[in-house]
Structures are given as structure tokens and as C-alpha cells.
Amino acid sequence: ILNVEQSPQSLHVQEGDSTNFTCSFPSSNFYALHWYRWETAKSPEALFVMTLNGDEKKKGRISATLNTKEGYSYLYIKGSQPEDSATYLCAFVNNAGNMLTFGGGTRLMVKP
Amino acid sequence: EAQVTQNPRYLITVTGKKLTVTCSQNMNHEYMSWYRQDPGLGLRQIYYSMNVEVTDKGDVPEGYKVSRKEKRNFPLILESPSPNQTSLYFCASSPTPSGGNQPQHFGDGTRLSIL
Numbered sequence: 001i002l003n004v005e006q007s008p009q010s011l012h013v014q015e016g017d018s019t020n021f022t023c024s025f026p027s028s029n030f031y032a033l034h035w036y037r038w039e040t041a042k043s044p045e046a047l048f049v050m051t052l053n054g055d056e057k058k059k060g061r062i063s064a065t066l067n068t069k070e071g072y073s074y075l076y077i078k079g080s081q082p083e084d085s086a087t088y089l090c091a092f093v094n095n096a097g098n099m100l101t102f103g104g105g106t107r108l109m110v111k112p
Numbered sequence: 113e114a115q116v117t118q119n120p121r122y123l124i125t126v127t128g129k130k131l132t133v134t135c136s137q138n139m140n141h142e143y144m145s146w147y148r149q150d151p152g153l154g155l156r157q158i159y160y161s162m163n164v165e166v167t168d169k170g171d172v173p174e175g176y177k178v179s180r181k182e183k184r185n186f187p188l189i190l191e192s193p194s195p196n197q198t199s200l201y202f203c204a205s206s207p208t209p210s211g212g213n214q215p216q217h218f219g220d221g222t223r224l225s226i227l
Contacts, residue, residue: 032212043202044155046215089155093212098162099170100145100211102155 002026004092006103013080014111020076021106023090027071032093034100035064035075039086047075047088080110114139116219118203124225125193133188133222135203143211144186145170146178148199149221155202161186162209193226200224 005024013019025033032051036044048057053068061078077084087107091100116137125131137144145160147170157170161180175197177189186205190197200223204216 034215036216043218043220044216046217049213049215051213091155091216097210097212098143098160098168099157100216101157101171102147104152104154 002092002094002101004090004101004103006088006090006106008106009104010107010109012109012111015080015082017080017110018076018078019080019108020074021088021108023073023075023092023103025071025073025090025092025101025103026094027069029095030068030071030092031095031097033066033068033073034091034093035073036089036091037086038089038105044089075106077108080108082110082112084108085110114217116203116205116217118201118219118222120222121220122223124227126227127194128192131190131193131224133190133201133203133224135186135188135219136184137186137205137217138184139205139207139217140183141205141207141217142183142209143206143214144180145204145211145216146176146186146188147202147204148172148197149202150199158188158201160211162211190224193224195226198224198226 035047038044050066055066087105146158159178206214
């Protein structure tokens with residue numbers, strides 16, 4: 001089983017703060033890296049699928065970067081809002097391309 | 113509306129009583145997958161399917177069976193459920209046979225309790 005780690009496990013920030021968290025994954029046999037947002041009592045929703053080293057993707061106030069050579073991806077949230085409170089999951093896909101290995105998630109809580 | 117539908121949403125049952133959790137998608141997706149979510153362990157892939165009649169084991173397939181007889185349906189079967197299969201289960205689908213290069217669309221989840 002592949003080792004995909006996310007840090008920190010949880011994070012409390014104030015409304016308006018910018019924040020970032022990390023997903024670490026194997027640097028070999030890379031195919032893709034997924035990011036999902038998972039609100040309590042709902043199902044995970046896709047944020048980004050990243051495939052190229054150096055990729056940067058953005059969706060509103062949320063952006064992500066990818067470094068496949070060193071095996072990490074950062075997710076950034078600019079000006080956090082209470083509605084950003086959720087668990088953020090990353091998933092590594094190896095070069096077979098068919099299996100997703102998820103990290104344990106980062107739980108973000110944004111206080112008004 | 114494009115969606116992945118799981119049934120039931122909640123189930124409490126007893127050890128050894130066979131059960132099936134259904135999963136259906138209306139997006140004509142090739143790839144479908146089952147995950148379980150346990151506290152502290154994150155989402156773990158049970159089985160996946162790249163197309164009709166093509167299924168493969170994920171990281172935690174023991175105690176589960178699946179079938180893909182039609183493109184839209186991917187049921188998860190627990191032949192003899194045990195308490196360690198108590199978990200939150202998600203079905204997901206994505207457009208291409210390789211599930212890795214497209215985002216997964218998740219169902220609403222099924223919470224199973226096996227006594």
C-alpha cells in the first residue's frame with residue numbers, strides 16, 4: 001500500500017486568514033494527483049486533478065501546486081471563509097492509472 | 113441531474129447475513145469504484161471497474177465482491193458481513209476507463225453497521 005500523507009491533520013484559522021496544507025506522495029511512478037473537498041454529512045467533491053510537474057491550478061480562492069520530482073502538492077486557500085470549513089483530501093494515482101490512494105485528510109475549521 | 117446514487121443510505125444488520133449495496137450512475141461513465149472510510153484511515157479503495165465485465169481489486173478487497181454487468185451499475189456485495197466491515201462506504205465514477213486522469217464523482221455514502 002502506497003504512503004500518502006497530509007499535514008497538518010487539522011487546522012483552526014480565523015476568517016480572512018490565508019492558509020495552506022501539504023500532501024506528500026511517492027515521487028516515483030506518478031500519474032496524477034487529485035484534491036477533494038469534503039464537507040461533513042456530504043460526499044467528497046473534486047477540486048483539482050493535476051498531472052504535470054509544476055502544474056498550478058486555481059478555482060476561486062483555492063489554488064494548488066504540484067511537484068512530482070520531490071513528491072508533494074500544496075493546497076492554498078486565500079482569505080478563508082467559514083464556508084471553507086471542510087476536510088481536504090488528496091489522492092495519488094500511480095502510473096497504472098487506475099487506483100487512487102487517499103491521504104488521511106486535513107480538517108480545516110474557519111472561525112467567524 | 114448527473115449523479116451517483118447509492119442504496120441504502122443506512123443499514124444495521126447482523127453478522128453473516130448477506131447484503132448488497134447498490135450503486136448507479138447516469139453519466140455514462142466508464143470507471144466506477146467503491147471506497148470505505150474509517151476514522152484515522154482515510155478513504156481506502158475496495159474494488160474498481162474500468163468497464164463492463166472488468167473489475168479489479170483495490171487496497172482492501174477482502175470480504176467483498178462486486179460485479180459490472182451493465183455500465184451504469186456497480187453493486188457491492190458482502191457475502192458474510194462481519195463487524196470489522198462496519199464503515200461508511202462511497203461509490204464513485206469517472207468518465208474514462210482510467211480513473212486517475214479525471215475527477216471522481218461520489219455518491220452520498222452508505223453507513224453500514226454490522227452487529
